[in-house]
Amino acid sequence: MSHDEGHIMSTSEKLVRMANQIAAFFHSKPREEGIAGVAEHINKFWEPRMRRQLFEMLDNGGEGFNELVVAASARIKRPAAPEAAGLGPGAVVPGRKGLGAGESKAGIAASPK
Numbered sequence: 001m002s003h004d005e006g007h008i009m010s011t012s013e014k015l016v017r018m019a020n021q022i023a024a025f026f027h028s029k030p031r032e033e034g035i036a037g038v039a040e041h042i043n044k045f046w047e048p049r050m051r052r053q054l055f056e057m058l059d060n061g062g063e064g065f066n067e068l069v070v071a072a073s074a075r076i077k078r079p080a081a082p083e084a085a086g087l088g089p090g091a092v093v094p095g096r097k098g099l100g101a102g103e104s105k106a107g108i109a110a111s112p113k
Contacts, residue, residue: 014063015053023066034068039075048079055079 009017022041026034042051055078057063062070 011036012053012057013049015050015057016058019054019069020064023068023072026068031071035072036075038068042072051076052079052081080103 019038019042022038027039028034043055046054054076055073058065058070058073070111102103
């Protein structure tokens with residue numbers, strides 16, 4: 001894979017690229033099978049935050065997405081917003097780091113002895 005010198009791919013660019021690679025694979029199938037295949041793959045293998053970002057991008061025009069990804073979006077499970085799932089600011093998420101896991105902005109507190 002070649003990159004422009006000095007260009008670092010953003011998370012959004014990576015997500016578009018991955019979705020389009022899935023769509024490229026399914027373009028050889030009949031259209032309905034391709035749409036179903038793209039949706040099934042994303043539903044099975046993409047975690048909710050990836051699907052959430054996918055829908056944010058599609059809701060904002062979907063620039064750069066293969067048309068098969070756009071067509072499949074009607075069959076892709078739209079995850080709830082973090083706030084709706086009870087994962088708003090300060091929510092504790094087991095196994096995670098950062099504010100969502102209960103860490104403070106001040107840094108890591110000393111553990112009690």
